[in-house]
Amino acid sequence: MSAFSTTIPPVADQEPMTQLLAPDGTRTPHEELDAVLAGHSTASPAGAAEGDASATADPGPDLASPERLRGYYRDMVMIRAADLEATSLQRQGQLGLWASALGQEAAQIGAGHAARTQDYLVPTYREHGVAWARGIEPMRLLEMYRGISHCGWDPYELRTHPYMIVLGSQAPHAVGYAMGLQRDGLVGTGDLDSDTAVLALFGDGASSEGEVSESFTFAASFQAPVVFYTQNNQWAISVPTSVQTRVPLAQRSRGWGIPSIRVDGNDVLAVLAAVRSAMDAARAGEGPRFIEAITYRMAAHTTSDDASRYRSSEEEQQWADKDPILRLRRHLAQLDEIDETYVKACEEEAHDLAMRLHHFIHDMPDPDPVAMFDHVYAEPHPVVERDREQYLQYVAQFEDDADSTEGSGATGGGSGR
Amino acid sequence: MADPTDPQASGSAPDSRIVRINLTDPGEGLTEAEIVDIKVSVGDTIAINDAVIEVETAKSAVELPSHVAGTVTKVLVSIGQEVPVGAPLLEIDTSGGPAPEQSPAAGDAVEATPQETAQAAEQDRGQDPDSQRDADPGQSVGSAQDAGSAQDAGADGAAEDAGEDQPKNLVGYGAPSAPQRRRRRRTAQEEDTQVPIDRILAKPPVRKLARDLGIALADVLATGPDGTVTREDVLAAQQRAMSGDTVTVHDGQYFPEESPQAPEGLDAAMKSSRHQPFAGVTSDERTTRVPIRSVRKRTAEAMVASAFTAPHVTVFNEVDMTAATRIVQQLRGSREWSGVKVSPLVVVAKALLVAIRRNPEVNASWDEDAGEIVYKHFVNLGIAAATPRGLIVPNIKDAHLMTLRELAEEIDELAKTARAGRTPLSATREGTITITNFGVFNIDSGTPILNPGESVILGIGAIKEKPWVVDGQVVPRQIAQLALSFDHRLIDGALGAELLRDISAVLEDPALGLVWG
Numbered sequence: 005m006s007a008f009s010t011t012i013p014p015v016a017d018q019e020p021m022t023q024l025l026a027p028d029g030t031r032t033p034h035e036e037l038d039a040v041l042a043g044h045s046t047a048s049p050a051g052a053a054e055g056d057a058s059a060t061a062d063p064g065p066d067l068a069s070p071e072r073l074r075g076y077y078r079d080m081v082m083i084r085a086a087d088l089e090a091t092s093l094q095r096q097g098q099l100g101l102w103a104s105a106l107g108q109e110a111a112q113i114g115a116g117h118a119a120r121t122q123d124y125l126v127p128t129y130r131e132h133g134v135a136w137a138r139g140i141e142p143m144r145l146l147e148m149y150r151g152i153s154h155c156g157w158d159p160y161e162l163r164t165h166p167y168m169i170v171l172g173s174q175a176p177h178a179v180g181y182a183m184g185l186q187r188d189g190l191v192g193t194g195d196l197d198s199d200t201a202v203l204a205l206f207g208d209g210a211s212s213e214g215e216v217s218e219s220f221t222f223a224a225s226f227q228a229p230v231v232f233y234t235q236n237n238q239w240a241i242s243v244p245t246s247v248q249t250r251v252p253l254a255q256r257s258r259g260w261g262i263p264s265i266r267v268d269g270n271d272v273l274a275v276l277a278a279v280r281s282a283m284d285a286a287r288a289g290e291g292p293r294f295i296e297a298i299t300y301r302m303a304a305h306t307t308s309d310d311a312s313r314y315r316s317s318e319e320e321q322q323w324a325d326k327d328p329i330l331r332l333r334r335h336l337a338q339l340d341e342i343d344e345t346y347v348k349a350c351e352e353e354a355h356d357l358a359m360r361l362h363h364f365i366h367d368m369p370d371p372d373p374v375a376m377f378d379h380v381y382a383e384p385h386p387v388v389e390r391d392r393e394q395y396l397q398y399v400a401q402f403e404d405d406a407d408s409t410e411g412s413g414a415t416g417g418g419s420g421r
Numbered sequence: 422m423a424d425p426t427d428p429q430a431s432g433s434a435p436d437s438r439i440v441r442i443n444l445t446d447p448g449e450g451l452t453e454a455e456i457v458d459i460k461v462s463v464g465d466t467i468a469i470n471d472a473v474i475e476v477e478t479a480k481s482a483v484e485l486p487s488h489v490a491g492t493v494t495k496v497l498v499s500i501g502q503e504v505p506v507g508a509p510l511l512e513i514d515t516s517g518g519p520a521p522e523q524s525p526a527a528g529d530a531v532e533a534t535p536q537e538t539a540q541a542a543e544q545d546r547g548q549d550p551d552s553q554r555d556a557d558p559g560q561s562v563g564s565a566q567d568a569g570s571a572q573d574a575g576a577d578g579a580a581e582d583a584g585e586d587q588p589k590n591l592v593g594y595g596a597p598s599a600p601q602r603r604r605r606r607r608t609a610q611e612e613d614t615q616v617p618i619d620r621i622l623a624k625p626p627v628r629k630l631a632r633d634l635g636i637a638l639a640d641v642l643a644t645g646p647d648g649t650v651t652r653e654d655v656l657a658a659q660q661r662a663m664s665g666d667t668v669t670v671h672d673g674q675y676f677p678e679e680s681p682q683a684p685e686g687l688d689a690a691m692k693s694s695r696h697q698p699f700a701g702v703t704s705d706e707r708t709t710r711v712p713i714r715s716v717r718k719r720t721a722e723a724m725v726a727s728a729f730t731a732p733h734v735t736v737f738n739e740v741d742m743t744a745a746t747r748i749v750q751q752l753r754g755s756r757e758w759s760g761v762k763v764s765p766l767v768v769v770a771k772a773l774l775v776a777i778r779r780n781p782e783v784n785a786s787w788d789e790d791a792g793e794i795v796y797k798h799f800v801n802l803g804i805a806a807a808t809p810r811g812l813i814v815p816n817i818k819d820a821h822l823m824t825l826r827e828l829a830e831e832i833d834e835l836a837k838t839a840r841a842g843r844t845p846l847s848a849t850r851e852g853t854i855t856i857t858n859f860g861v862f863n864i865d866s867g868t869p870i871l872n873p874g875e876s877v878i879l880g881i882g883a884i885k886e887k888p889w890v891v892d893g894q895v896v897p898r899q900i901a902q903l904a905l906s907f908d909h910r911l912i913d914g915a916l917g918a919e920l921l922r923d924i925s926a927v928l929e930d931p932a933l934g935l936v937w938g
Contacts, residue, residue, distance in 0.1 A: 092470045096488040097445030308449045310481025312845050362469060366488060 019252035021298055023268040024277065027326045029334025037277035040284075041068040067117075067276055070341040076117070076272050077336060078350050080109035080329045083133045085354035086142040087303075089361045090149065094307040098365045099149045103130045107270070107302030110328030111235045113137055114275030115203065115297075119283055120196070124185075125203045126165040126178040130235075134205065138164045142357070143364055152371050154379070171206070172213030175232070178204030179219045182228035182286075191229045192289025201229040201286035203279070209240025211256070212248050220260040220292075227291035231282040232257065234294070235269055237301035242314040257294035269297030270328040300326070373399050438516035440489045441509045442473060447483040454478040455503045456510075457842040465493045467513065474498075474510050475843070482845075491515035500842065623650035631655045660704055720812050727873045731787070731908040735868045736917055740925045742884050742899045745769070748931055752829075761826060762833040765901075766804075766858055769881050769928065770832065771825050773856065774800060775938045776923035778821070783877050783920050784853050787910050794911050803855035803872055804832060806839035814872050815844045816852035859904075860884060866902040876912055879924065880904035 024032055043065025066072070087104050094102040105112060108130070116137025119125055127134055132145055144156030148167060155166035168174035182202040185191055190200045210216055211234055223230050234253055238245055249256070254266035265282075267274040275297055282293035300323040304311040311320075336342035377392040444454060454476035461473050472484040473493075495512035498504055621638045623631070627650055631638050638650055641658040645651040713721070745768045752763045777784050777800055785796045802820035806813055815838070817823070817831045838844050855872045859865075860883040869880040882902040889898035905921040927933050 089470070092486040092488075095445060095447060095483065095485050097443070098488075101449060304481070307447065308480055310483075312847055313481070316847055317845070359469070362488075 019254050019266045019296075021266050021268050022274055022278065023271050024273040025268075025271040025331055025335050027270075027331055029331055029336075029338050031273075031335060031338075034277075037274065037281065040277045040281045041273060042066055067280065068273055070336070070339060073332065073336055073339075074342065074346065076110075076113050076276075077329070077332050077342070078353070079113045079117075079136060080133070080272070080332065081350045081354050082357055083109055083113065083136045083142070084329065085358045086136075086361060087132060089358035090142075090146055091303070091307060093146065093362065093365050094149075096366075099146060099307075100151045101306055101308060102149050103306045104301075104303035105130050105132045107300045107323065107328065108235055108237055109133050110272035110332070111269035111275055111297045111299045114272040115205070115233055115279045118276045118279035119201075119203050120287075122163065122198060122200045123203060123283060123287075124163050124165070124178075124181055124200065125205065126174045126181070127167055127205045128171075128174065128207060128210065129167045129169050130207070131167070131205055135164065138162050140164060142361055146361060146365055147368075150365065150368075152368075172210040172215040175204050175206060175210075175213075175216045175219035176222070178202045178232075179223045179226075179228050179230050182223065182230035182292075183226055185229055186226070191287060194288075196284070196287070199229075199287035201231060201283045203283060204230055204232050206232070206234055207240065208234060208236040208238070208245045208248055208253060209243065210234075211253055212240070220257055220262060220294075223292040224260040224262050227289070229286040229289065230292045231279065231286050232262070232292065232294045233279060234296050235299050236296050237269075237299050239301055239305065239311070239315065241305040241309060242311075244315075252296070254294065254296040257292075262292045262294050264294035264296065266296045266298060269299030270326050270331060272328060272332055299328075438514055439494060440491065440513045440515050442485070442487055442489075442511040442513060444476065444504050444506050444508045444510055445485065446506045447476065447478055447481070447485070451478045451480065451506065453503055453505045454483075456498050456500050457482065459496060459498070459500060460484075461493045461496070461511070463493050463496060467491065467493060482843075485510070487511075487513065489513050489515050621650060622648060627652050627655060631658075634659050717811050723873050724870055727871045730789075730873075731871050731876070732910060733868070733871065733906050734909045734912075734914065734917060735904055735906040736914075736921050737866060737902060737904050738921050738925050739900055739902050741889060741929050742901045744931050745772075745928045746884065746899045758826065758829075761829050763829050764832075765860070765884060766856070766881065767825065767829045767832055768931070769879070769903075769924070770802060770804075770820070770828055770856060771934065771938075772924045772927035772931075773854070773879055774802070774821055774828075775927050775934050776920050777854065779923050779937055780916060780920045782916060783907065783912055785876050785911055786853070786874050787876070787908060797853045799853065801851050801853045803849075803852035803875070804835055805855060805857035805869075805872075806836060806844075807861075808839050808842055808844075813839055813844055813849060814852060814855055815839055815848040816850075816855070818851075854878070856881065860901065866904045869904060869906045871906060871908060876908040877917075877920070878906050880906070 024034055087106055090102045091104055093099050112131055112133025116134040135145060139162055140157050147153040147156045159165050185200050193199055236245055236253055254264045257264045265278055267278045269275060278295050282295055285293055374392050374396055377388050380388050457477045458475035461467060467487050468490045470486040473487045474485045476483055491513040493511055494514045497509050623638055636655055636658050641650050641654050643650045644654055748768060749763050749765055752758045784800060785794050788795050799819050800821040801816040801818050803814040803816035815835050852872055852875055854875055855878045857869050857880045859867050860881050863883045865882040867880050869878040871878050884899050884901040886897050887900040888895050907917040
């Protein structure tokens with residue numbers, strides 16, 4: 005007998021996955037999460053009654069009402085259309101890059117709607133559905149991927165941090181922000197409309213980054229109001245999750261004493277309920293939570309990647325059968341709460357959005373090449389002023405031609421790469 | 422030359438209803454791509470985002486969607502061609518396209534007078550009117566440069582203004598040559614003088630090399646990043662100097678008098694000469710050098726790996742294919758099989774599968790690292806296919822589970838896909854046994870080389886009518902030679918021979934398939 009505990013389970017399926025909607029759309033009851041969806045937050049014994057009474061949103065407290073469900077469906081259809089359009093735009097030379105979130109719509113729309121207005125969300129670079137749910141127009145995302153804006157929205161106004169490209173770098177920021185909330189007295193007062201929590205989003209690949217582990221440590225030590233939310237989309241570029249971890253990701257945080265759950269990330273209701281419940285627990289002062297949402301990145305890692313080089317079409321087909329949008333539509337059909345007219349209207353609206361994005365990007369004027377110096381410091385700064393001057397001189401030494409009007413002054417100047 | 426009054430500057434040809442689709446950088450920082458499929462032809466009507474061209478880059482195979490709706494008026498590239506980022510691919514007439522999808526800006530432009538559009542263009546660019554000078558069609562600087570880039574692209578004359586016609590691509594991700602195309606504004610002092618030599622960019626060892634060889638850096642065509650002179654450039658200049666070629670100096674940049682022309686009939690890949698400006702016919706015109714890349718490179722690696730790790734043994738057998746040929750004809754004539762392409766290859770494939778079933782030990786591979794022989798309980802049947810891009814071996818997954826008809830359909834599909842150059846990488850992986858059909862070249866036999874990772878490959882020669890002795894009588898029969906190569910590390914001669922005998926037996930007496938299958 006070894007003195008070491010050797011109960012390291014194989015990754016496969018040692019962790020149960022909570023699911024409210026089966027791939028065929030059938031609803032599975034779940035006592036605790038159903039209560040969360042109904043608007044009776046079970047997160048905090050003290051906050052429960054409060055939550056019920058203070059449910060303010062007009063559509064009523066029921067997060068799974070037919071009206072809301074149709075809304076999630078529309079959201080997902082819209083964001084998928086925007087996603088596909090963005091991919092086309094990249095292929096047309098209009099975006100430098102695009103990271104598709106195809107297949108992760110439920111994991112994102114669910115999480116985005118689970119957060120309350122005052123909550124602060126800290127995303128990766130692939131949270132297009134979360135951004136949509138937070139009211140960020142897809143145009144703003146495309147601008148960033150075009151390389152002409154650093155963020156595109158006001159992080160304070162929309163309570164959503166800029167997209168973070170460096171894997172895991174946002175996790176410490178999220179924990180720090182959450183610790184700030186604690187110190188501002190915005191946690192655990194029992195008021196669901198002002199108590200605030202942070203949703204830190206990252207992927208299965210980022211879970212291997214040191215920052216994520218360090219963030220777990222701080223969040224647990226200080227019982228910070230932060231929910232770590234991982235969309236495990238099975239692939240970190242070409243590296244499968246099985247290489248990233250020997251135990252299910254959901255089990256990792258438990259070593260830090262952070263309660264966790266694994267949910268079906270292609271099930272919008274399971275995601276919504278789990279994130280809402282965790283966020284309400286965090287805002288009530290119960291400390292951090294961790295959620296692993298099992299989903300699938302149906303497209304390549306980015307437009308620069310070719311997924312067929314490392315995964316089989318059989319695998320892709322297998323996941324296509326679990327499509328989150330199809331699943332919700334089947335559920336709505338079972339409830340008899342969706343008809344062809346609605347489906348068609350959504351598709352038309354989505355097509356309109358795609359065409360709007362298409363023309364918005366194609367017709368977009370290029371920004372002033374020196375605009376990039378505008379927001380480096382809040383106030384005038386001598387070094388930046390000098391840089392701006394020098395850059396203007398640099399740009400001015402080129403003759404005008406088609407290229408130089410097309411943003412090459414901003415992106416192709418300097419070293420040229 | 423580009424129309425200086427062109428309001429769109431975004432891939433528009435002189436006639437503003439004609440919009441050009443150029444090769445964008447489909448990845449990050451890629452510089453060229455190979456055309457693997459052209460999905461439209463002249464006269465086709467397309468909508469926004471319709472896939473029009475498929476290209477393969479160093480990173481991936483990518484379908485390029487059109488950014489406009491309209492009618493295809495010109496196809497400027499051909500399959501197999503390697504083109505640089507920014508090169509024009511198609512021309513689309515947008516005037517008759519589905520109106521609702523059309524950008525209002527493009528529509529307005531048709532109506533505008535040249536002067537108005539010129540002003541609009543200036544406003545668009547937000548730059549001083551000085552730039553008009555640059556757009557003067559008579560100016561030689563532009564034409565020399567642009568003609569050069571168009572020839573690089575291997576496109577016809579319609580593409581001459583490719584440089585001016587760059588769409589609003591993100592140049593930062595575009596070809597590294599893009600910044601080079603931008604011209605420095607000429608100051609008064611520079612106007613009449615050559616560029617001072619100290620402004621030529623080159624690393625110290627390159628400068629020393631040039632000095633040692635007696636080459637003036639000013640005479641060297643710079644191809645390095647940001648217009649730097651590389652070691653190769655100096656060596657190329659030396660060769661040119663020796664062969665008497667000349668270069669012309671244009672505004673501080675250097676261009677060869679003529680771009681090298683690839684001779685007809687050679688792989689179009691070599692026409693991509695942007696990075697190897699002198700790839701092609703050597704200066705003595707006695708040889709042609711073609712970069713080793715893509716499928717040719719992979720084929721070579723695979724063949725070397727296979728031939729030098731697995732000791733090959735090949736056994737041969739002549740087979741009377743008369744009965745098998747008759748089956749093929751019967752199936753072709755039957756109504757149930759109409760629409761299915763049946764060839765002797767299908768019957769041979771089935772015979773091979775039956776024979777593998779009787780000799781499952783041949784369906785194995787040698788795992789050197791693990792020190793194990795891996796016996797497969799499935800057959801992924803590879804079919805070697807000669808494609809425009811070279812030899813590839815896609816395989817039919819789980820062929821052992823298939824009926825004859827399924828097999829026929831799969832082989833047909835696989836061949837079509839391969840010929841179209843659309844075989845996905847996954848189809849070439851995890852093969853277990855391969856068939857190669859020499860018959861299509863009308864030769865009798867050969868010694869096939871194993872597909873790496875496999876232990877058996879079956880070659881089929883052409884089926885020819887020959888005299889054959891049947892029951893003591895010489896009669897004309899349909900004869901073909903089979904050649905079976907196997908990895909002698911794990912398959913002994915007796916086993917290999919038995920496999921070939923079983924295949925032959927099924928082909929000569931297909932009824933055995935009922936007994937053994």
